Amino acid sequence: MAAGGRRKSGRILILLALVLVLVLALAAFFLRDQLLPQSTVTEVLATPTPRQDLVNIVVIAQPVSRGTILTEAMLATIAYPQRELVAGLFFTNMDEVIGAQVKFDLEQGVPLTRSMITDAKEGSYAAFEIPRGMVAISIPIDELTSLSYGLQPRDHINIIGTIQLVDLDTDFQTRLPNYTASVISPGPTDCNECAGDSLSAIISTGGAGSTQGRTELDPVFQQPVYVIPSEAQRPRMVSQTIVQDAIVLWVGDFPETGQLTTAAAHPTPTPLPEGQAPVEGQAVQAAPLPTRITLIVTPQDAVTLRYMLLSEADLALVLRGAGDTDRVATEAVTLQFIMDQYNFPYPAKLPYGLDNVTSITDLLAPAPLP
Numbered sequence: 001m002a003a004g005g006r007r008k009s010g011r012i013l014i015l016l017a018l019v020l021v022l023v024l025a026l027a028a029f030f031l032r033d034q035l036l037p038q039s040t041v042t043e044v045l046a047t048p049t050p051r052q053d054l055v056n057i058v059v060i061a062q063p064v065s066r067g068t069i070l071t072e073a074m075l076a077t078i079a080y081p082q083r084e085l086v087a088g089l090f091f092t093n094m095d096e097v098i099g100a101q102v103k104f105d106l107e108q109g110v111p112l113t114r115s116m117i118t119d120a121k122e123g124s125y126a127a128f129e130i131p132r133g134m135v136a137i138s139i140p141i142d143e144l145t146s147l148s149y150g151l152q153p154r155d156h157i158n159i160i161g162t163i164q165l166v167d168l169d170t171d172f173q174t175r176l177p178n179y180t181a182s183v184i185s186p187g188p189t190d191c192n193e194c195a196g197d198s199l200s201a202i203i204s205t206g207g208a209g210s211t212q213g214r215t216e217l218d219p220v221f222q223q224p225v226y227v228i229p230s231e232a233q234r235p236r237m238v239s240q241t242i243v244q245d246a247i248v249l250w251v252g253d254f255p256e257t258g259q260l261t262t263a264a265a266h267p268t269p270t271p272l273p274e275g276q277a278p279v280e281g282q283a284v285q286a287a288p289l290p291t292r293i294t295l296i297v298t299p300q301d302a303v304t305l306r307y308m309l310l311s312e313a314d315l316a317l318v319l320r321g322a323g324d325t326d327r328v329a330t331e332a333v334t335l336q337f338i339m340d341q342y343n344f345p346y347p348a349k350l351p352y353g354l355d356n357v358t359s360i361t362d363l364l365a366p367a368p369l370p
Contacts, residue, residue: 056078063107090111104128126254135299139293141292145314157247161308166233176212246297249296
């Protein structure tokens with residue numbers, strides 16, 4: 001009996017254990033998302049690369065300088081996405097650019113556009129340097145007006161103009177003072193048809209004696225006197241900046257080839273003939289100094305410069321700093337401006353003075369060569 005009871009209780013325990021295992025298995029199945037960490041499996045899908053249609057565009061295969069005539073050896077082609085190609089921007093046919101002339105210095109690999117080249121048979125090299133809306137004009141220079149010949153192409157400059165003004169007779173448009181003349185009658189004539197006697201004017205002397213003066217009252221004798229000028233009218237000088245931020249295109253005469261290169265801008269001195277030794281104290285013949293300069297200015301500035309040249313005004317070129325393109329308003333300079341601006345006093349008329357006074361003109365005159 002005891003053995004049978006033990007076997008029965010053992011079977012009960014086994015059944016309970018099986019039920020418990022079954023319950024735990026079911027619970028684990030239904031609670032698997034909460035009990036176990038969720039593993040995310042990302043499915044990598046291969047995205048197909050869209051096909052790009054390419055087109056060949058023309059590029060510079062080697063560095064070229066301004067004015068170069070393009071040949072096939074200077075050109076190459078590279079692939080370019082057709083969907084990003086702007087119509088008419090780049091060249092796709094090399095034959096379209098062979099024989100054309102380059103307007104600017106270009107580096108290797110630069111794609112060619114229509115604004116970079118021109119027909120080699122049209123225009124000059126100098127025209128490539130002139131921006132749209134600007135013009136070039138030449139003016140004479142010397143060692144003082146050209147910064148001691150220190151100006152070079154692409155320098156930025158200002159121009160100071162100085163004019164001399166005189167008083168004119170508004171009717172005659174001649175310099176004052178006028179000449180005086182005696183008006184006389186030729187006397188009676190035998191002409192019965194003449195309406196009357198004619199008058200004629202004869203200049204008294206044609207010199208200082210006939211210069212028109214004015215009447216003044218002498219303070220000592222209390223009598224009027226007729227005063228005439230002791231010399232011709234002195235012109236009144238005024239200076240002002242007339243052109244700002246002009247660009248030097250070229251100094252001197254343009255080279256015969258027309259190419260504006262660095263070598264052409266700095267001509268080398270003329271050497272002595274081969275086998276001839278220089279004489280002691282004799283230098284090699286230097287390159288001739290320039291007598292004119294060509295500037296890039298606005299059309300209005302060109303008209304102004306032409307008028308100043310025909311008026312024989314004095315023009316001085318002043319160099320601007322590198323990168324300085326600002327415009328500054330300046331005041332016209334006259335004798336009165338200098339006296340007021342720099343506090344020049346009016347000298348008193350003293351009963352004494354300096355002996356052996358040398359004129360300023362003699363002081364500024366160059367010393368004679370030995």
